[in-house]
Amino acid sequence: MDFPIFHLDLLGNRGLIAIIAILHVLINHGLAVGMMPLVAAMEWYGHKKQDARWDQLAYKILFVCFLITTTVGALTGVGIWLSVSLVNPYSIASLIRVFFWGWFIEWLVFITEVVLIVAYTLTWKKWSTGTAKVRHIKLGFALGFFSWVTMAIIVSILGFMMDPGNWLTDRSLLVGFTNPMYLPQLAFRTPLALMEAGVIAMFLTLCFTRKDPELRTNAIRAAGLWIMIFAPLMLVGGWWYYSKVPEAMAANLSVGLLTLQFTEWHDLLIKVIVGSLALILIVAQFAIYRPNRVPRWLPLVPLAAIIWMTGHFERVREFVRKPYVIGRYMYANGIRVDDYPLLQRDGLLAHATYSTPLTRAEIGKAQPAQIPQLQQGKDVFMIACSRCHTGNGVNSVTGQFRRMMGDGKWDPAAIQAYLANMHDAQPFMPPFPGNQNDLKLLGGYMLHLQANEAPIAGGQSAGVTVNPAYTAEAMKAARSKETAAKEITR
Amino acid sequence: MSATPVPVDIPLPLPAPEPVLVAVLVGFFIMHIAFVNFMVGGTFLTLWYELKGLKERRYDKLAYAISSTITANKSIAVVLGVGPLLAINTLYTVYFYTANALTGFAWISIIPLVITAFLLTYAHKYFWHRMDNAKGLHLALITFASLIFLFVPLIFLTNITLMLYPDKWAGVHGFFSALTLPFIWPRYAHFLLACPAMTGLLMVWLFRRGSDEDIAATGFERAELLRKGYRWALWPTVLQFAVGPLALLTLPAVPGSTASVTIVFGISIVVSAIMCLLMFAETRRGGDKIGSSFGAVCTLMAIVILLMGGGRHLYREAAVSEHRELVKERTNEYMREVDAARAATAAQDGGK
Numbered sequence: 001m002d003f004p005i006f007h008l009d010l011l012g013n014r015g016l017i018a019i020i021a022i023l024h025v026l027i028n029h030g031l032a033v034g035m036m037p038l039v040a041a042m043e044w045y046g047h048k049k050q051d052a053r054w055d056q057l058a059y060k061i062l063f064v065c066f067l068i069t070t071t072v073g074a075l076t077g078v079g080i081w082l083s084v085s086l087v088n089p090y091s092i093a094s095l096i097r098v099f100f101w102g103w104f105i106e107w108l109v110f111i112t113e114v115v116l117i118v119a120y121t122l123t124w125k126k127w128s129t130g131t132a133k134v135r136h137i138k139l140g141f142a143l144g145f146f147s148w149v150t151m152a153i154i155v156s157i158l159g160f161m162m163d164p165g166n167w168l169t170d171r172s173l174l175v176g177f178t179n180p181m182y183l184p185q186l187a188f189r190t191p192l193a194l195m196e197a198g199v200i201a202m203f204l205t206l207c208f209t210r211k212d213p214e215l216r217t218n219a220i221r222a223a224g225l226w227i228m229i230f231a232p233l234m235l236v237g238g239w240w241y242y243s244k245v246p247e248a249m250a251a252n253l254s255v256g257l258l259t260l261q262f263t264e265w266h267d268l269l270i271k272v273i274v275g276s277l278a279l280i281l282i283v284a285q286f287a288i289y290r291p292n293r294v295p296r297w298l299p300l301v302p303l304a305a306i307i308w309m310t311g312h313f314e315r316v317r318e319f320v321r322k323p324y325v326i327g328r329y330m331y332a333n334g335i336r337v338d339d340y341p342l343l344q345r346d347g348l349l350a351h352a353t354y355s356t357p358l359t360r361a362e363i364g365k366a367q368p369a370q371i372p373q374l375q376q377g378k379d380v381f382m383i384a385c386s387r388c389h390t391g392n393g394v395n396s397v398t399g400q401f402r403r404m405m406g407d408g409k410w411d412p413a414a415i416q417a418y419l420a421n422m423h424d425a426q427p428f429m430p431p432f433p434g435n436q437n438d439l440k441l442l443g444g445y446m447l448h449l450q451a452n453e454a455p456i457a458g459g460q461s462a463g464v465t466v467n468p469a470y471t472a473e474a475m476k477a478a479r480s481k482e483t484a485a486k487e488i489t490r
Numbered sequence: 491m492s493a494t495p496v497p498v499d500i501p502l503p504l505p506a507p508e509p510v511l512v513a514v515l516v517g518f519f520i521m522h523i524a525f526v527n528f529m530v531g532g533t534f535l536t537l538w539y540e541l542k543g544l545k546e547r548r549y550d551k552l553a554y555a556i557s558s559t560i561t562a563n564k565s566i567a568v569v570l571g572v573g574p575l576l577a578i579n580t581l582y583t584v585y586f587y588t589a590n591a592l593t594g595f596a597w598i599s600i601i602p603l604v605i606t607a608f609l610l611t612y613a614h615k616y617f618w619h620r621m622d623n624a625k626g627l628h629l630a631l632i633t634f635a636s637l638i639f640l641f642v643p644l645i646f647l648t649n650i651t652l653m654l655y656p657d658k659w660a661g662v663h664g665f666f667s668a669l670t671l672p673f674i675w676p677r678y679a680h681f682l683l684a685c686p687a688m689t690g691l692l693m694v695w696l697f698r699r700g701s702d703e704d705i706a707a708t709g710f711e712r713a714e715l716l717r718k719g720y721r722w723a724l725w726p727t728v729l730q731f732a733v734g735p736l737a738l739l740t741l742p743a744v745p746g747s748t749a750s751v752t753i754v755f756g757i758s759i760v761v762s763a764i765m766c767l768l769m770f771a772e773t774r775r776g777g778d779k780i781g782s783s784f785g786a787v788c789t790l791m792a793i794v795i796l797l798m799g800g801g802r803h804l805y806r807e808a809a810v811s812e813h814r815e816l817v818k819e820r821t822n823e824y825m826r827e828v829d830a831a832r833a834a835t836a837a838q839d840g841g842k
Contacts (some may be wrong), residue, residue, distance in 0.1 A: 002497040003587050004659070006594040020601065070565050071608040078572065079601035085579070086594050089587040093500045096579050100505035104514070107572045114569040118562055336501075342831035351824065353497040460594030463663035464495075472494035472656070475816050 002353050005382045006086040007458030012394040013087040013387055020083050024076035025310060026196075029189065031065040032073060032147045034197025036117075038226060039065070040140025042201075045222075047133055053215045059124050060208045061201055066121045070114070086460075088387055090334035091161075091325040099157050102177060106153035109146055116143040148190065155186045158317065164327045184244045187237035188313070191230040195280060196306045198227040202287060203299035217291040224287030227302075231281055238273040245269070245320055265319055272312045276305040322428040331430035333387050340433055348383045348434040354464040355379050361454035377445025378456065380438045391449050391456040398449050410450055412443035419443070492660035494813070499584050499821045508581070512803065515577035520799045522574055524688060525567035530639045531689030532560040533611065535722065537632045544625065548709030554618055555708055557632070559692065560611050568604075582653060584817055585810060589653035596645045596665035607638035640682075644669070647678055654809040655742060676737035683726040683733060690722025691791060698781050713777035720780075723787075724769040727762060734759070746808030754801035758794050765790035 008016055039062045046054025084092045096103065120139050127136040159181035202223035209216035245266060280302040287294050325332045335343065343351065358375055366374055381397070390396045401410055404418070416439045423431040432439065449456075468474060504511065536557040543550025578586050590597045614631040621628040648668050652658065655671075662668045697705060697715040705712045738755055768783050768790065775782070 002499075003584075004591040006591040016598065067609075067612055070561075071605055071612065074565070074568050075601050075605045075608070078568065078575075079598075081575065082590070082598055082601060085587055085590055086598060089583075089591070090500065093579065093583045093587065094502055096576065097500060097502040097505050100576065100580055103576055104573070107569075107576065110572065111569050114565050118565055122562075338832060339828055341835040342828045345831050345834075351498075351827075353495050458594065459591050460597075461664050463592070463667070464660055466493045466495040466660050468493065470496050470820065472496050472813065472816055475496055475820065 003089045004354050004459030004464045005356050005386060006460050007356070007382065007386050007390075007456060008393075009390045009455040009458075010393040012390045015394050017080065017083045017087055020076050020079040022311060022314065024073065024080055025314065026307060027068060027073040027076065028151065029193035029310070030196035030200050030306075032069050032113075032117075033144075033151050033190075034193035034195070035061070035065050035200065036147050037141060037144035037194070038197045038201055040137060040144055041226075042219075042222075043140055044137045047137060053212060054219070055128075057205065057208055057215065057219060061204045062121060062124070064204060066117060069117065074114070088325060088334050090336075091330055094326060094330060095157060095161070099160070099177075102153055102156065106150055109149045109153065113143065113146040113150055116146060148193075151189065151193070152186055155189060156182050159185050161321050161324075161326055164329060180247065181241075181244060184237070184241040185317075188234065188241040189237075191234035191237055192306070192310070192313075194230040195227050195234055196303070196310075198223050198230070198284075199280065199299050199302045199306060201226070202294070203296070203303065206294065206296040206299065213292065220287050220291035220294050224284040224291070227280060227284040228288070231277055231284070235273070235277060238270070238277075242266070242270050242273070245316065265316055269312060269316050272309050276302075276309040279305045319428065323423065323430040331433070333384055333430050333433060335383075335430070335433050340431065343433050344435055346435065347438050348380055349376060349438070349467075352379060352383060353467050353470045354459070355467065356382050356457070356459050357462045357465055359454070359457045359462055362452065362456060364448075364452040364454060366448065366452075373441060373444055374448055377441040377448065380434060380442045381445055381456070382458075384433050384438070384442070386456070386458075392453045393455070397446060398453075401446060401450070410447055412440075412447055415443040415446050416440060492657065494657040495659060496656075496813070496816045496820050497584055497588070498824045499817050501821060501825055504580060511577050511581050515574050515581060516799045516803050518570060518577070519574040520795055522567060522570040523799075524795065525563050525570055526643070527685045527688035528563040528692050529560055529567050530643065531685035531687070531722075532556055532563060532692070533632065533636050533639050534686060535689050535693075536560065536614075537629070537636050540629060540632060551708045552710065552715070555696070555704075556689075556693065557611075557615050557618070559696065561608075561615055564608055564611065578650075582806075582810070585653035585656070586649070588656075588659060589649045592652065592659060592662045593645070593648060593665040593668055597649065600642055600645055603638050603642055607635045607642070610635040610638075643681055644674075644678055647681060648674055651677060654744070654806060656810075656813050673737075673740045673742060676733060676740050679733045680730065680737045683730050685726075686722045687726040687730075688723075688791075690719045690724070690726075691788060693719030693722065694781065694784055695788075698784060711777065713780050716780045717773050720769050720773045723791075724766060724773065727766055727769075730762065731759065741805065744805070744809040745812040748805060748808050751801050751805045751808065754797050754804060758797035758801065761790055761793050761797065765794065 007013060039058050042054055042058035042061070046052065046058060081092070116139060120136070120143050123136060123139070127133060156177045156179065160177075160179045164179055202220060205216065205219040205223060209219060283298060283302045286298070321327055323331055324337075325334065328337060330336050349355075355375065356379065358371065358378055362378070363371060363374070381391075385397060388395065389400075392398050401415065405411070405414065419432050419439055419442060423429045434442075536553045539549045539553035539556065543553055610631050614628065614635065617628065617631075645665065648665060648671075651674050652662065652668050652671070658671060662671075668674070694716050697712060697719065700712075705715065708715065710718075734755070738752075765787055768787050772780055772783050772787070
């Protein structure tokens, strides 16, 4: 509302964040948090056994991780920030105000982590004997620890978004940091990361040990054992998280609204965890007892299971915090709960600084007389709906209405009635934030979108126009008028 | 001129005293930009020397030595950029996010572009010897990386410049439209010249401390390498005497006073002049003496960068301070209305 509105009408704004964030999570968990202790352990084992082959294998695995984490991993981390600042600047700006010092400390730890990974990789061949080697192994474990700390801090912010707990009454960093979802999430993610690393290490071992069957056998077996160690911990963490989800959900919605859909999602979560874990354990067992018969593609099966599980886990996390983006403070549309009474009284456009102009393609065959109303309809859509929905792309509003009303010409009154009460029928939707006039404008705009499938342009291409009431010029004029009036009264 | 919007700010207090956030922003940004200069300049110099190496083999070795620094510098540059990003998000929320949104496609394209450039620099570095027989392709890797490194700073620069001029926001229709704002280009030229200059000093540092074997491996005398480094540092800096004032003069007039900005930049010109004289003297020195003023040169360069960072902050404040007061006023007014509406709704609900 008070930033120019960025909008992707094909992929959807959430899609942009999802692609970047899921890629980042997979790399961060599997190749950094979980992998660094595993590589250090391999190096330690090689040193203990005085077997240079283990050392070489550990280095090759590290080198792959180094290349990916310092390019795709690091940049997708920044990318989450950039994409969220485009898609939902209100939420990220608010989170930064609350978690500035948390993020700042995380950044310092991140600097340490990067310095350590660069040092660990670049000194591998120099610090190869005697005390230097021991120091190098310690460096590896320190790197693993700092990788975990960065995750431990970020998980707090993710938990906060699901359920801010007592922060709504006591707005301090510590209260926000120790939100109810924090420890269960961390307890789940930590063994998940370690297991994912085990599976990836198994795959890389199969790639790097073709010429050494003995090393391959031992290393595959070791990776299988590594997975077996952390599997039960992941199950415990997963169960803890699973049992806490309804509490967070209940905090966001009244219990009566816990719908069948949520129950299905929730049940599916534990099934996904148990199913994936079973698959991973079968592969791990096979790796332990028949290491020489593990084909190169086999680790890709548990890896796919982990990706699926992580994806579902993140979707449930997203789902739990709905209809909010910050639990009970800000709705997914970026509008604060406290702003609702004002906006529902005056209408969204009365307080909006910017309007996102219609493009020619968006106007299409509309009559000139209809354009002002269409423009207002688009602005209501952009403010109230566009953070999650597109016009005709992924998760489109037209798709939703087509499912409900078919392909015939829609009835604007039915659309308005639905929009006014949709949060009752679908508790994951925020209540409509505007007034009756906004509903009418939006209903008319939906009808236009049914006929015109041109992509809805965001501020990044269409630019913005400014509400004349909220310009510096208008405010200064009002101020001068006020001063003059005071002078006259004197 | 288009109307100047006055939006509502985020109604949560700053998480730290403003001077602390400013110190984080300016201090860490200076560190970040130094490594960005090393990374971008290192890429350009590698390309340049690798091209020269097609005719004279030892330049190829020199290019290899410089290219080895790029990947480490890029990791530090990225990680040091996060802190200033955090601080600018906090201090200039309204301004920064608005500029991001108005140039959104370009802003988000930074991620795939930089990932591509980084992967190219790794491929270029680690396949150097393996691609001895595919030099054209090898050069293509670093050329492509250089082009990306030329483009990405322009996106950042456009954003941090656009954010300072709320009166221009309504006239912008995407990144390329924002590029037509005339004052962006001199600042971009200023940045580009700083890249080889900083990397020149990095070369001096690298080859001053390099072992005799490392130096011999390049096929150059140590003094020759130091002289080359100083030349890269000197001549682009000399050009800055034209570009720097041009960048300053083409900046639009802003509501606040810029007298302090002019003073700070004036001092930086004087310091730069002394630094250039020292570097020029260094390039004239004989084999055993060259490099003896390196500490002094680096200190002067650090002072110049600090002054630049400080001056930029003063200008930023002069540009937005008046507008920020209006934003504060509007936010307070909006919050009063929010509270009144909430109270009215609560009373209504209570009355039912």
